Amino acid sequence: MGQKEMGCNNYNGYYLLEGPLKLDLIDGSINVLGFELNNKSQRRNIIVPIGRSLPVIANKSCIEVSPSHKNIIEVKDNIYSIFYEIYKKVSNSKKILIIGPNDSGKSTLAAFLINAFWSDGIKMKIMSADLGQNEIYCPSFVSISDIIPPYIPGWRDSVKNVKSCFVGDFSSYKNREKYIECIERLDNENLIIDTDGLIDEDAIKLKLSLIQELNIDTIISIGINNIEKYLNKKVNLINLDKIVKKEKTKNQRKENRDRLISNCILNSNKIILKLNDLKIINEQNLFPGYIAGIEANDSNQYFGIIYKVSDDKIIILTQYIGEINKIEIGSIKLNLKNYENLLKLK
Structure with missing residues (x-):
């Protein structure tokens, strides 16, 4: 996110927060999408993710921001x-x-x-x-x-x-x-x-x-x-009518999806499984790069990616920690080379 700017700037009125941005409320109040943060709030900081614009109302607010107060833009529209x-x-x-x-x-x-x-x-x-x-x-x-x-x-x-x-x-x-x-x-x-x-x-x-x-x-x-x-x-x-007038390009939407997938990979671990111990749905897609749903004992499904396949074992990247008996493979195949730097961290 970068270094926080020193000092606390005062804001009053309507603003647009452009991500990536971390905001800490020091004093006053700020309405964040219908929820008010103030001196009595349990939470007094927010993060606006990259690619997101967040409209807020500040009421005599003293705010610290990282990486820059330039990411707070005053607007007229309420x-x-x-x-x-x-x-x-x-x-x-x-x-x-x-x-x-x-x-x-x-x-x-x-x-x-x-x-x-x-x-x-x-x-x-x-x-x-x-x-x-x-x-x-x-x-x-x-x-x-x-x-x-x-x-x-x-x-x-x-x-x-x-x-x-x-x-x-x-x-x-x-x-x-x-x-x-x-x-x-x-x-x-x-x-x-x-x-x-x-x-x-x-x-x-x-x-x-x-x-x-x-x-x-x-x-x-x-x-x-x-x-x-x-x-x-x-x-x-x-x-x-449309609330947001600025439309992302197809490439911008793809970039955002890639960021979301990268975040899911960062929160995953490599797990080795024996093929004979698994029930595999859509086994015809059992190849490296395919996204999969890893089924937990409570029937919830978790993100997974087929990483490597051998005759009797597979390595998957998944956020699920626990015994795995069933995986469902989807129709999306990622190019793992695009995520090489992330995979080195696993």
Whole structure:
């Protein structure tokens, strides 16, 4: 992250925090996506991950920042006024599904809503159903978690009790049945679901099929026209224009996914397993580089990568620590050479 700038700067008004950034609140208060940090808060620091922009409201705040106060940009727009209006409309909801195109503001809105619920004493869970950009756990998984407020997308210290289900692809298109199965498996009361950015007719129908299965009572549609024609059940529907106007390029989204995968590799260890002791699903993909789901005894699935394969053994990189009897191999094969420096650390 770099060296912290010495001294404490005062802020009052609306600001955008550009990641990577670590912020320590010394005095005053700051509203972070619907959750207020102040002198009485248990947590008084936050991290904004690289590639993330975080709108905040500072109230006579004395703040220390690393690597630089240049990452705090004063803005005129108060996007929170829009967010709070949306929160008023959904505050009685139990399950909220957010859909919209890439970079339309889904994750930022989901974070604000979950923080606002927690501020009101309602402990909503967050589900990431965006396979390519899962910022709760790892790409190719659907994940659900509790939060440690304030929840900030991509900041792993703001989530806990993470549960995941392996779909095996970066797109919900490729394995639709497993995608729906994973979401249903992780279903929970008091839930906000953040989805991927696919919004063609088939993708919208796939997402809306969750209404009946999960008993969703509120849909927030961002930047999608005429979604009403796809609905066959009465729900609380909120239509919004795009919240975020700046769209990432395809390469920027890939870079972000690569960062997420790199983080998952850094948190993994090499484990040697005997093939005869394993049940392997999709054994035809048992080759180095393929992402896998490592099944735990509690049926939770953990990130894994096939590292080496021999006649009777395999070496996998995985975050799971415990006895392994079953692995499921997906359809994504990584080029391990791209992660050579990380693998040397294992």
